Structure formats: C-alpha cells, structure tokens
Amino acid sequence: MMAESGDTRETITVNGSMIEVKNALVEEMYTSNSRTGYLIISYAVAGENDMVNMELVQLNIGWDTILIDQFGETISLCSIVKGTYVNAAFSAVMTRSIPPQSNAYRVIAMLEVTSYVVTTDRIVRIDPDNHFVYTGNPNDERGQMRFLITNATKILDQNGAPITQADLEPGEMVRIKHASFQTASIPPQTNAYVIEVLPS
Template structure:
C-alpha cells in the first residue's frame, strides 16, 4: 500500500517501557487459531528484525480502526506496532505486542440475515438470533460510521430497528470470544418481510 519504489519503513521510538514503530514491514506471520501467534517485522535499521508475540490481549485493528484477525496480516503488509521494551536475547529478539495497526488492502466482512432480538440504543448494540438462548445470538456494535437503511437505500436510524424485524447486516469478519459474540456492524438493511 505504501510507495512501490521507496522503502517507507520507520524507526523504533522508545518511551519508558513502551516501544513503537511506524510502517514496519511484516517479513513473516504465524498463527494456529487466527488470533494468537507472532509477526516478524523489519524497520528502517538495515538488518534489524523483531518478533512480536500476539496474545489474546493484543489489540489487532486495521487502519480504519476495525478489529481484524491475525490472518488478515500477511507477509508484505505494513503495520504500526506498540510493544514491550522487555525483549528476549534470542535472534531475532522477541517482545509482547500491545497493539498492531495493519495497513490492509481491504476490510473483510461477512453478511448475516436474521431477526432482531433486542436493541440497546443507550450502548449502541443490536442483538440478533435466538431470543431464548444467548449462546445463539450475536451482538453488533453500531458506530457513528454504521449505515442504517431500508431495502431501497433510504437512510434510517437505530430507532427504526425493532425486535422481530428482519435485517441484513454487513459486519466485520472477526468476533469476540464472548457469549454472545460481538462484532462491528458496517451496514444494516431493514428488510420488509
């Protein structure tokens, strides 16, 4: 995504026990479950690489602030990383990542069509699924960027969303491991049936 003819990799900055690098190049990535694993990154210092351990507490987002899975970050992706200054003495050194912002080409998404179970307008959530079983529901976060419309594309608000109504939701492909799982809604279309 960065200039094809020039190396845009940044330098590491240190602030207390926190290290940061802008535009680090992902040289390698490993994950066994799409959420934990490691990234091998390089930055402006020639020959310098660090291995960032990605755990459940690591915030993984794209350049738009949307939560992503580790699988979305591939070799050749540029990332902005915040990580611990405590590093192993291995080659390459390893550190725990706190936040990774990946400059991904496109935001991946999924589409879910289901009935509304509950609308929490105070906290900007909408729930779909089985009204009698929380484990069979999904909680969608409605942000200021979420578009709500009818089938003809006319704008609506979250006040127009009522329990029992059928909706089609374009949402992030990654969900939290909570019950019910939570994800971000990009578009909500209120269906007439």
C-alpha cells in the first residue's frame, strides 16, 4: 500500500536482533484478557524512485511486553485502538506469514488525553533531578501536590510560548492540566500534561 502525503509514519531501524519503529499506525487490535493478544501495525518502507510503501506486521503482545502510554504509565492492551499511533520495539525474527508476526518487547501508545483535571496554585518547590514541581502550602506537605514532568509535558510562559522546567520558579502562579488519577503518597503525585505560567 502507498503512503499518503502528510503521513507521519516512519521507517524502521534495525538494532541487532531488535527492530524499532516510531509513529506506526495500529490497523487492528485483538485481546481476550486486556493484557495479551496482538496488534497489526503499518509502517513506512522506502521504495524505488523515492516512493514510500506501507508494510504490515503483527506484533504479538505477551505478559513480558512493556505496554505504556507516552507519559510512561502502564496501560492495558484495550487502551490501544485502531488509529492509535505507537512506537514499538520487536524481534527481528519474524514468521513467513502474511502479515509476518513478531514478538513485541515494548509498545508506547500515543493515547489521546480525554480526561484531565485543572489545578491553579503557586509553585512551592521544584525538584529538577526527579522532574517534579510541587504546588500548594509551603509549610505542610499534606496541603501540596507533586506533578511529574514527562517528555510529553508542555510548559508555557505567560504569553503561551514554550519554555522548559528550568524556567519555572517557586512563587509563580501556574495552571496545570494533569491526569485525573493520583498516588496515595504524601504529597499525592500525578502526571502534568500542560503547565501554564499565569500573570502574578
């Protein structure tokens, strides 16, 4: 099958006995228990005369397969639906079937963030080594929240321009869009999707 213009699917890279692909498109998913099953993905392959072709491969998902979202959170196979983009690492050893089958080592699914909570508060502490930003009561851990900054977290200044975690400072008022779940720790921890610095 031919690639369409504007397609973001990328070609594979081979590292010894492992194949890696970024932005592969899930064409089909099957699971009987929400944890094991398979994904059929399509990815780009360079052809002749600058043509780009699409190839299919069936990734067999076992109990040892790492299944996570773009924030590093463990997910179930049910979370990955047709049309989801994934980054995958799988065995270079494949069956001769159509499509070929391979055992998946790791699948990172780029899931749409459909549910989130917004917290507006002041930064009380920043832990750059562990990628945490703390908000809330500076004198009481039980009145604080700890937000994990991942590679997918967007950080914006007062004008909406992208900045880095190093640009954030204690005392700044921020609006944080974050996951609706949180750990039972003190302070509770959750993943930050977007951090916006507000006018003080």
